[in-house]
Amino acid sequence: MKMEVSIAKIAVCVGLLSLVITTWRVLNWVWFRPKKFESLLRQRGLCGNSYRLVFGDLKEMSQMITEAKSKPMNLSHDIAPRVLSFIHQTVKTYDENSFVWIDPKPRLIIRNPEDLKAIFSKYGDFHKPHSNPFARLLQTGVLNWEDEKWAKHRRIINPAFHVEKLKKMVPEFDVSCGEMISKWEKMVISKGGSSELDVWPYLQNLTADAISRTAFGSSYEEGRKIFQLQVPQTQTQLVMKAVPSVYIPGWR
Structure with missing residues (x-):
């Protein structure tokens, strides 16, 4: 007992x-x-x-x-x-x-x-803040990596962003911008010289087109399809709506 x-x-x-x-x-x-x-x-x-x-x-x-x-x-x-x-x-x-x-x-x-x-x-001393759990569905890669993993991949991609290499890409960017503006001009002309445009979809396509041209060269049409498959708009929109919401504190 x-x-x-x-x-x-x-x-x-x-x-x-x-x-x-x-x-x-x-x-x-x-x-x-x-x-x-x-x-x-x-x-x-x-x-x-x-x-x-x-x-x-x-x-x-x-x-x-x-x-x-x-x-x-x-x-x-x-x-x-x-x-x-x-x-x-x-x-x-x-x-x-x-x-x-x-x-x-x-x-x-x-x-x-x-x-x-x-x-x-001083990437080893200052760490990145934890992102919204929903945002992690899209934010991957160097953006979220830390310490040696970040340093390793940063060294890998650094040569691609050298100033001289970026200068060589300017003509491709110019072509992409020119094509987009030509589309706008045709739309305005077809409307009698005045038209209201929603430029957001065109700017999204401009980014995909510019990256595809510089990364894939002559096969940029194939590259554009790959780019569009990797960035599903519906998922992006859902995540962007969820990010500003107040989630459960401490939930990571």
Whole structure:
């Protein structure tokens, strides 16, 4: 009987200890650790919103994205207020070097060229933030790789982006742009000299056409088909709609 009581006491103690540890970890994740980060960032001169429990700036970010996309765009090349509405507002309110909250984690906004150069040259010290789980369906390759894997593939692709090689591609880009503009001119002429065009599908095709010409040469039609098969528009659109949504904090 005494042994059964002792086992029960041990089980209760283990259960209470597990509860305390779990509670501490949760509190540390949702409050203490973020507040410590916030204090350290402010000590170093960075500004941003105060941390809000669990979601951080995600709710406000989602609202601003929805509001920005509900309005027509101005005839301006300044697309930041629409594409990165919350980031644009944060930089405008605080400073070039500021931070935002994605869940309980702060994300730094760095715009100083020298700071960016130092960060990009130390790929082992500065890691990329975890992307939205839905976005990973499309974002693969060098964009998401880290450390030695990133360095290895960066070395592989670097020669392709040498300035002299890029200069040789300009005539191919010119041909692709010329063909697209010719299509627009024919459409406008067929409408009596004035017509409203949805340029977005043409710009998508322009990208595929330019890449196909430079990568496949004379077989660019075959390359264009491969490009279109690798980028299914329906999947892309679904992922882009899901990215701004507020997902479960901590779910990666």
